[in-house]
Amino acid sequence: MELTKPLRLAKKLVPGTDPFDIVSDPIVKKSKGRVLRSLYPANSYARSGDRHAQFTSTPLPKGAFAGSKSPFIRLEYQMLFQPGFKWVLGGKLPGILVGTESGCNGACSGGGSAENCFSTRMMWRAQGEGELYLYAAKSVYFPKEKPDRCSRSLDKRSPEALFNLEQKQINTYAIPSDDEYEYYNETSSMNTRGFHTSADSSKSSCLNGIKLKITPGSRNMCNPVYGISIGRGGSFKFKSGVWHNVTQIVRINSKGNAVRDGYLAVYLDGKPVVQAENLVLLKKGYNSNKSATSHDVKFMFSSFFGGATKQYATPTAQWIAWKGFKMTTSVKNVWK
Secondary structure, X not given: OEOOOOOOOOOOOOOOOOOEEEEEOOOOOOOOOEXXXXXXXXXXXXXXXXXXXXXXXXXXXXXXXXXXXXXXEEEEEEEEEOOOOOOOOEEEEOEEEEEOOOOOOOOOOOOOOOOOEEEOXXXXXXXXXXXXXXXXXXXXXXXXXXXXOOOOOHHHOOHHHHHHHHHOOOOOOEOXXXXXXXXXXXXXXXXXXXEEEOEOOOOOOOOOOOEEEEOOOOEEEOOOXXXXXEEEEOOEEOOEOOEEEEEEEEEOOOOOOOOOOEEEEEXXXXXXXXXXXXXXXXXXXXXXXXXXXXXXXXXXXXXXXOOOOHHHOOOOOEEEEEEEEEEEEEOOOOOO
């Protein structure tokens, strides 16, 4: 099943007010096509009070989820950081959102518990490093964390404490230098060297038991408050002033209590940068019942600088351009 209708605006954009505009392609000068731009005001970051460039849509029909097992969900888009883009410490990029965010602190962003949903947003980091920024079943990946009470929120930890927590890079992984292997994708006829298996040096790591491949020199971070960072840096790196193609392929884990057979892969410009198997994405797994929340599959456009502290703020007004949004499903992990 494939998204055949283009994204359409629900209302007219207001210059100077909305966090988006539509312009001619800023790089391909002879192109007649128009592109979407997300706008980031000077000094803006997650908690600056500025409007963020974000929305969700449900482009896939319900018939896409008719089988007893989850199909592969593929999201693809093209993005361009403005020439000379100032990366600062990082910001959010779009991904897939599955499930329901209802309940006490149940969100799949902003420090939520992700008990009945998962999200596969990404981030750019300092110097343009990329990463998968995963929210999924925190009680599975962080079993020692006390469940949140509705009378308090994990977000009530001070922004400074959260920032310092992130900088410590909890449970970082050592990437061995001698386990290079040849990654071959038969459907794309692509032969790429340099994909590495992540070594788990801590039995208490949140990613223990996950079969994970990331690029040489990249790293992972287990943060019990904000999402799990996977594959940061290495060959997963963005450049400003050029169009990038980003693709995610996801398969929800099977029905049951934390069944570890979920799958997630990220490709940058046709090259694999993250592959994770044996994942628990939804705690209760995929349910073939059409009314189940595992059928609530959305495109989650979410982009802003941050980070919850001023260290993430963009020093000047900046933009990112977008085009070529696609969302499809398949019974096989087909790469075309």
